[in-house]
Amino acid sequence: MDVENRLKQDRDRYSLALIQGEAVLARSVISEALSRNTSHARILLEILAPSLIKIGELWHEGVINVAQEHLATTITMETMDFLRDTVAPRSNLGVRAVVTPVEGDQHNIGARMIADFLHMDGWDVDFLGSGTPAGDLVDFAQSRGADLVALSSTLPEFLPNVEAVADRIHRLPPTRPKLLLGGGALEMTNEDAEIFGCDAVASNILEAVSVARSLVGLTQAKPTLEEQLASIGRKINATRTSRKMTQQQLADASGLERTYISLIENGRQNLTIEAALKIANALEVSTSDLLSQP
Numbered sequence: 001m002d003v004e005n006r007l008k009q010d011r012d013r014y015s016l017a018l019i020q021g022e023a024v025l026a027r028s029v030i031s032e033a034l035s036r037n038t039s040h041a042r043i044l045l046e047i048l049a050p051s052l053i054k055i056g057e058l059w060h061e062g063v064i065n066v067a068q069e070h071l072a073t074t075i076t077m078e079t080m081d082f083l084r085d086t087v088a089p090r091s092n093l094g095v096r097a098v099v100t101p102v103e104g105d106q107h108n109i110g111a112r113m114i115a116d117f118l119h120m121d122g123w124d125v126d127f128l129g130s131g132t133p134a135g136d137l138v139d140f141a142q143s144r145g146a147d148l149v150a151l152s153s154t155l156p157e158f159l160p161n162v163e164a165v166a167d168r169i170h171r172l173p174p175t176r177p178k179l180l181l182g183g184g185a186l187e188m189t190n191e192d193a194e195i196f197g198c199d200a201v202a203s204n205i206l207e208a209v210s211v212a213r214s215l216v217g218l219t220q221a222k223p224t225l226e227e228q229l230a231s232i233g234r235k236i237n238a239t240r241t242s243r244k245m246t247q248q249q250l251a252d253a254s255g256l257e258r259t260y261i262s263l264i265e266n267g268r269q270n271l272t273i274e275a276a277l278k279i280a281n282a283l284e285v286s287t288s289d290l291l292s293q294p
């Protein structure tokens with residue numbers, strides 16, 4: 001089974017575990033995904049996040065009730081604790097972020113995700129689980145020597161509370177923490193960062209890590225070997241499926257073993273230049289397209 005179908009299967013199984021309130025099953029789906037070297041980023045963004053959105057839809061349709069939704073949220077928070085324990089951050093960057101939902105907003109999983117992505121990138125992170133009053137938040141960030149405060153706002157009605165934080169932060173000396181804003185509320189407004197007094201807004205979590213680095217004056221991360229191999233695998237998988245080729249057909253056309261193709265597509269094979277050339281030729285793309293940085 002190829003990577004995308006396997007991921008879809010994981011997503012369906014994880015969603016079902018949430019609907020049934022089966023924490024052990026949910027954990028085992030994620031353990032299996034990890035054992036197949038699925039990246040933490042993909043598990044968070046392509047299994048956990050869409051499963052919660054599905055829970056939201058079912059709740060909206062009256063198929064599940066608030067108690068079931070609460071359990072699904074709790075199971076996902078526990079899953080995120082488990083995932084974080086298995087992460088090896090890239091390196092210690094020597095920068096600190098305070099991450100929190102904006103005051104009033106009870107949605108804290110998006111904030112927790114940004115906290116985890118920064119942690120994976122090598123930041124020291126203080127995740128405050130619930131919205132904190134502006135004064136206390138800014139005092140805390142200052143006392144922790146934070147370089148960044150990242151706020152998540154899911155509901156637009158709490159955006160004025162972002163401005164309250166910005167107002168406090170701007171009263172600090174110039175070495176103040178930078179303020180980053182993200183979350184669903186921004187999809188419902190065309191306003192830009194300055195309107196809320198923030199230093200930047202980010203529309204998604206992957207972008208946020210790069211924006212956060214720029215804000216505190218760090219260079220952008222170089223991809224690790226694992227990330228590079230995963231990216232090559234995804235490109236080969238996407239190109240092969242867009243050409244409606246099976247793994248066996250690609251193996252035959254490139255003169256490689258099907259199992260070798262499967263390992264490459266799963267990002268688990270450090271492929272040779274010769275293999276990259278054969279696959280590129282069989283897929284009729286250039287090797288530079290396949291090997292370009294993620």
Ligand code: B12
Pocket residue numbers: 045048049052053055056057059060069073104105106107108109110111113114150151152153154155156180181182183184188202203204205208
């Ligand atoms: C779980 C949930 C709840 C739980 C929250 C529990 C918890 N601990 O988080 C509870 C029950 C408390 C809740 C309450 C409410 N909820 Co609610 N909830 C959801 C649900 C089902 C899942 C949210 C979630 O965790 N998603 C998964 C995370 C990972 O996604 P995310 O938050 O969008 O984050 C992503 C991005 O936005 C981004 N991101 C997030 N933060 C940040 C920050 C930065 C810096 C960056 C860069 C990116 C970023 O990255 C994440 C990954 O891609 C959604 C359904 C949905 N479609 O999302 C509704 C939903 C968000 N809720 C909604 C509503 C209306 C409410 C209530 C007003 C309902 C009510 N009438 O009481 C209340 C509001 C309470 C309050 N004061 O906040 C609506 C919002 C509609 C809107 N946009 O106005 C939704 C969309 C449901 C719906 N379809 O109607 N909710």
